Amino acid sequence: MSKLNTATGGLGGLALAAGSLILMLSAVTQASALPKCLFVSSYHQGYAWSDGVERGLRQTLDGKCEIQQFDMDTKRRKEQSDKERAALEAKEFIQRWQPDVVIAADDNAARHLIQPFYKDAELPFVFCGVNWTVAEYGFPYSNVTGMVEVAPVKAMIQEAIALVPRAARVMYLGADTATEKKNAARIQRAAKQQGLIFEPQFVTSLDDWVAAYQDGQGYDFIIVGSNAGVEGWDNTQVFKAIEPISRRLTVTNHEWMMPVSMLGMTKVPEEQGEWAGQVALQILDGTKPGSIPVVANRKWELFINPRLTQAAALKLPDQLLSKGKVFR
Amino acid sequence: MQRISSSSRPWRIGAGVLGVLVLLAATGLSLHADLRRASDGFVDLSGEIETLVTRRLDNLHAALRSLSGMHHAMTHLSQQELSAFAQDIERSYPYVRAILHMRLVGPDQRSDFELDMRDAGYPTFRIHNAEQAATEHLGKRAQHMALAVIEPLDPSLARAMGYDFYSDPSLRSTIERAVRSGEVTAAPSGLLGQDSFLLFKAVYKGFFVPSTARERNAQVQGAYALLVDAPAFFGDILRGSSRLGLQLHRRDDDGTTPLFVSPPPPSFDRLTQLLPKLREDKTIALPASSFQLTIEHTQDASVLHPVRWIWEVTTFMGLYLALVLLVFTRLRAAEAAREAKEQLFQEKERAEVTLQSIGEAVITTDPTGVVDFMNPAAEQLTGWRADLAYHRHLNEIFSLVSESDGSALPDPIARALRDHDESEASAIMIRSDRATVAVIENAAAIRDSGGSFTGAALIIRDVSRERNLMREMAFQATHDSLTRLINRRQFERELTAVVDDAQNTGGQHALMYIDLDQFKAINDTCGHIAGDQLLKQVSGHLGENIRRHDRLARLGGDEFGVLLRDCTLDKALEVAEALRQEIKDLRLHWEDRSFRISLSIGVVAITRESGNLDEILSAADAACYAAKDQGRNRVHVYQPNDDLLAQRSTDMQWLHKLREAIDNDHLTLHGQTIYPLQHGSSMPTMCELLVRMLDSDGRLVPPMTFIPAAERFNLMFDLDLWVVGAAFKQLGRLWSAKPDDHRIFTINLSGQTLDHPDLAAAIRELELKHCIDPRRICFEITETSVIANLDRALRLMEELRQRGFLFALDDFGTGLSSFAYLKKLPVQYLKIDGEFVRDILQDPVDKAMVDTIKRIGGVLGMRTIAEAIEDTETCRLLTAMGIDYGQGYHLSRPAADIFDPAPTLLRVPSKV
Structure with missing residues (x-):
């Protein structure tokens, strides 16, 4: 079930005292004077990526427009019908609330909401978190622009090769989701450019993930994909399971996967939210969405998980150690 | 307060104009100072801005050099590293909007480059130029300088991704210059x-x-x-002043290219438009690039500080006014000094002219008596020329001796000091040539402002003429003007002394009374002139035949007296006989006629037993009458028996007649009119009342017949009182009948009458009785009678004067020894004695006397009346001399109809 979060959610407290009511009315009056910005998240609050995007977005739009958030919750409602239903609910909400601009985060919102209902529509859309390419959605439309989510895949593979000079085989371990498969395809292309044999494994459960990780010890290094979609995921449990068996370098592009990865070159979800917010403000200021080109994110962080590297007896060069943030 | 003279007016106008100019200049200077301060402040501000902009540009250059260095140092500068660098730059230099990275892309590289960029997350990436949309493909070019990285990227810049900087010639030129130089270049x-x-x-x-x-x-x-955000780059500078304008130009060989232009805000305020705009052009030279920074500032009213103007203008004006005050004070002081000098000069001139022109001699000396100044009068008086007298002691010029005894007088300078600086003294000046001059000298000490004695001033008046005149007057008072012998008064005075001597010392003296026989006949037949000549000749002979120390006097008419001091009766008889013989033998001539004349002489011895003065005089008179009675031409020695007889036979006869006339009103009043002489005068006509006695036949007896007897027997009071009573009675009637008769009537009062204690009361009684207007009654009293008893006469005159009566001093000039007493007398008229009038045409002394009396009368406010005017020339001369009234036979003879109201009497005769 989709969930609606509003910036004025506090209005639910109708039992507030008369003074509070006056203050709220004042707040409503003030809010109503601002343009309306609807944030449609493909996922749910509590999901690290989505939370980062939301954080960046709200930070940018705070005080500049009235924000309503619609979570499609498609990480947990994986069925196609659920996704489509969530998109319809979002559409209904759009029709009901009449936002001035809609910020849509991640692929499911682009696929199920923008593409089918708002191609070249009047209502401007700003997307973000769309992985790698917008070609499959036909973006940009005249009313759509945004930021593509790219991972520093090439840099990550180059760094791994630098650490494992004779690497020839690499395994990709991710959830069995479309996004992960899309990511894996993208990484595979980069790995091939480096002359590596790339073998992905997609799992749906924690045990499968640990088992696959075990298999991965037979590769030169493992690229750890997102766990979004892996049921029963528990970082502590996973860490306990893999710490004793870790012998190979593991790298990831997802910060939230650093508890179970040794080296991370991770995207910054806030960048997606911030860009989407800036573009939304430009649109609200009169700029046509079509005149703002689609761009890609460019920020990423370097993380090192010393517990796992120590467990694997992996010695990292000083240059890398001095540059990478220690994940705790 | 001293007034500034008109000569200072141009100064004042000039000072006023200059003051206005100073005010304007001060205001201008204040304005200039404000503008100068603003300009200086602007210059300072411009310097600070220049420094700041230079530092910022330098920082940006440094940042670019760092970026360039990092790029060259690393084999691959990742997007992530560039982003991190951009964050630092943005944090350090907030006005850096973005870091751009352009890739030089050849035509064969463009496709792969675009694909790579699309693969890197820019699905619409194309190399494009400014005119083309970011999504449109750029035409084939040789090389592109394509924008590949924008850090940080924001949506407004995102469309520039892929922009070919070489598509803009200006940018291309700028970049190529940067390429060639290896340094930083700038462009819009x-x-x-x-x-x-x-x-x-x-x-x-x-x-x-x-x-x-x-x-x-x-x-x-x-x-x-x-990419530098210029408003942010200059923002804090521009925020510092709302009227600041800034321009930043790139300077190169092609000239200047504007990078940022922010003109100062326009002003619609009139004052602001009037104020000059400030502008500073600064050149900022950095390696391989040069900038021109133009700083402009529009001034407004805030640069002006009216309060400071007021202070400055007030200070200026205060200084100016102080200066003007100083100058004016000096000018005024100079002018005052000049005026004082001029005034001093004028006063000196005036004093010198005065000193040159005054009649008094003025001599000043130093404290030691050495002469340092003499005026012309002093030169004339002393006989010394001033230049010769200077530096000589006063004693060398003249000396002063007492007028009375010839003794030397003290030094006048010492006397002036002794007598509190100023003293006056009569003296005889003995000049160095031994000539003497009667003077009155006044000496005064000269002291400086501190009171120190610095010299003395002597004012010496030559009083010789006055002295001579006084002597002449004194002589006339004691002498008979015709014969130059002493008169009766002086004779009686000397006789009194002799009588006193006889009484006191027992000395023997003698008195002769001489009467000319047949003199009346000569007088009547030959006229009084002949009579006078006779008298003069007789007196001369008499004088020649008495002893040297005997005293001859004319006692009146044809009567003479001789006082023989220290002379026995026998010797007196011897002298008397000699006189009689001398005159008897004398032939007197008048014109072609000759006369013989004889003397009747009465002699009386003056001894201790002779009695008093009156008795001696009476005895001599009786003896003389006795000689006449005995046939004339003889000498009769007084014997007591003879005295009684003679006295009874003459004086008693007249005494009886006069008494009878008074008691029975055998007296009458005539009047002689006194006319105003000055033409057009409004003075009233006067009329002198004259008493006449009627004898038994009704004929008029002249007063000289009975007046002497009246005087001798003290009947003058009764006689005068009768005259007053009769006059008042008739005047009361006259004025009642004719109120417009404004004549003033004069009534003679004798000396005896003046002495009478009842006179004032009697006149008062008669005045009231007859309703008399005292203002038209003038009492004539002789000068000699007044002087004889001055105090009593004064009291009487003042009493009557207070009631309104007028007074005339009769026979004025004959008895004077000094004019001083005139100031005391309440007299309105001076009747000049006929003795001075009769011969005024011939005798300059008489004329001088009349003139003197006239002037004295004028000074004292007294009218002058000349009597005895007997001809036209005399009348004219007196009129010309300014005499107020004239009386005499020429004008009017005494008449009996004086109280007749007929108008003819009031007419002024044509002879006047």
């Missing part, structure tokens, strides 16, 4: 925003910047640029 941002400018720094292949331009051109790989 163009596509990237109107309010921004770009700083370019080329990067090359290899780790180092190639050393030559050619190599740099060959090895160029791309460029980095800083």
Whole structure:
């Protein structure tokens, strides 16, 4: 079930005292004077990526427009019908609330909401978190622009090769989701450019993930994909399971996967939210969405998980150690 | 308060005009100072701005050089590293909007480059120019300087991704210059925003910047640029002043290219428009690039400080006024000094002219008596020329001796000091040539402001003429003017002394009374002139035949007296006989006629037993009458028996007649009119009342017949009182009948009458009785009678004067010894004695006397009346001399109809 979060959610407290009511009315009056910005998240609050995007977005739009958030919750409602239903609910909400601009985060919102209902529509859309390419959605439309989510895949593979000079085989371990498969395809292309044999494994459960990780010890290094979609995921449990068996370098592009990865070159979800917010403000200021080109994110962080590297007896060069943030 | 003279008016006008100019200048200077301060402040501000902008540009250059250095140092500068660098730059220099990285893309590289960029997350990436949309494909070019990185990227800049900087010639030129020089160049941002400018720094292949331009051109790989947000770059500077304008231009060989222009805000305020705009052009030279920073400032009213103006203008004006005050004070002082000098000069001139012109001699000396000044009068008086007298002691010029005894008088300077600085003294000046001059000298000490004695001033008046005149008057008072013998009064005075001597010492003296026989006949037949000549000749002979120390006097008419001092009766008889014989033998001639004349002489011895003065006089008179009675031409010695007889036979006869006339009103009043002499005078006509006695036949007896007897027997009071009573009675009637008769009537009062204690009361009684207007009654009293008893006469006169009566001093001039007493007498008229009038045409002394009396009367406010006017010439002369009234036979003879109201009497005769 989709969930609606509003910036004025506090209005639910109708039992507030008369003074509070006056203050709220004042707040409503003030809010109503601002343009309306609807944030449609493909996922749910509590999901690290989505939370980062939301954080960046709200930070940018705070005080500049009235924000309503619609979570499609498609990480947990994986069925196609659920996704489509969530998109319809979002559409209904759009029709009901009449936002001035809609910020849509991640692929499911682009696929199920923008593409089918708002191609070249009047209502401007700003997307973000769309992985790698917008070609499959036909973006940009005249009313759509945004930021593509790219991972520093090439840099990550180059760094791994630098650490494992004779690497020839690499395994990709991710959830069995479309996004992960899309990511894996993208990484595979980069790995091939480096002359590596790339073998992905997609799992749906924690045990499968640990088992696959075990298999991965037979590769030169493992690229750890997102766990979004892996049921029963528990970082502590996973860490306990893999710490004793870790012998190979593991790298990831997802910060939230650093508890179970040794080296991370991770995207910054806030960048997606911030860009989407800036573009939304430009649109609200009169700029046509079509005149703002689609761009890609460019920020990423370097993380090192010393517990796992120590467990694997992996010695990292000083240059890398001095540059990478220690994940705790 | 001293007034500034008209000569200072131009100064005042000049000072006023100058004051206005100073005010304007002070205001102008204050304005200039404000503007200068503003200008100086602007220059300072401009310097600070220049420093700040220079530092900022320098920082940006440094940042670009760092970026370039990092690029060259690293084999691959990742997007992430560039982003991190951009964050630092943005944090350090907030006005850096973005870091740009351009890639030099050859035509064969463009496709792969675009694909790579699309694959890197820019699905619409194309190399394009400014005119083309970011999504449109750019035509084929030789090389592109494509924008590949914008850090930080924001949506407004995102459309610039892929922009070919070489598509803009200006930008291309700028970048190529950066490539050639290896340094930073600047250009307007163009596509990237109107309010921004770009700083370019080329990067090359290899780790180092190639050393030559050619190599740099060959090895160029791309460029980095800083997109500078100009409003942010200058924002804090512009916020410092709302009226500041800034322009930043790039300077190169082609001239200047504006990078940022922010003109000062326009002003619609009139004052602001009037104020000059401030502008400073600064050149900022950095390696391989030069900038022109133009700073402008529109001044407004805030640069003006009226309060400070007021202070400054007030200070200026205060200083100016102080200066003007100083100048004016000096001018005024100079002018006052000049005026004082001029005044002093004028006073000196006046004093000198006065001193030159006054009749008094003025001599000043130093404290020791040495002469240092003499005026012409002093020269004339002393006989010394001033230049010769200077530096000589006063004693060398003259000396002063007592007028009375010839003794030397003390030094006048010492006397002036002794007598409190000023003293006056009569003296005889003995000149150095031994000539003497009667003077009155006044000496005064001269002292300076401190009171020190610095000299003395002597004012010496030559009083010789006055002295002579006084002597002449004194002589006339004691002498008979005709014969030059002493008169009766002086004779009686000397006789009194002799009688006193006889009484006191027992000395023997003698008195002769001489009467000319047949003198009346001569007088009547030959006229009084002949009579006078006779008298003069007789007196001369008499004088020649008495002893040297005997005293001859004319006692009146044809009567003479001789006082023989220390002379026995026998000797007196001897002298008397000699006189009688001398005159008897004398033949007197008048014109062609000759006369013989004889003397009747009465002699009386003056001894201790002779009695008093009156008795001696009476005895002598009786003896003389006895000689006449005995046939004339003889000498009769007084014997007591003879005295009684003679006295009874003469005086008693007249005494009886006069008494009878008074008691029975056998007296009558005539009047002689006194006319105003000055033409057009409004003075009233006067009329002198004259008493006449009627004898038994009704004929008039002249007063000289009975008046002497009246005087001798003290009947004058009764006689005068009768005259007063009769006059008042008739005047009361006259004025009652004719109120417009304004004549003033004069009534003679004798000396005896004046002495009478009842006179005032009697006159008062008669005045009231007859309703008399005292203002038209004038009492004539003789000068001699007044002087004889001055105090009593004064009291009487003052009493009557208070009631309104007028007074005339009769026979004035004959008895005077001094004019001083005139000031005391309440007299309105001076009747000049006929003795001075009769011969005034011939005798200059008489004329001088009349003139003197006239002037004295004028000074004292007294009218002058000349009597005895007997001819026209005399009348004219007196009129010309200014005499107020005239009386005499020429004008009017005494008449009986004086109380007749007929108008003819009031007419002024044509003879006047």
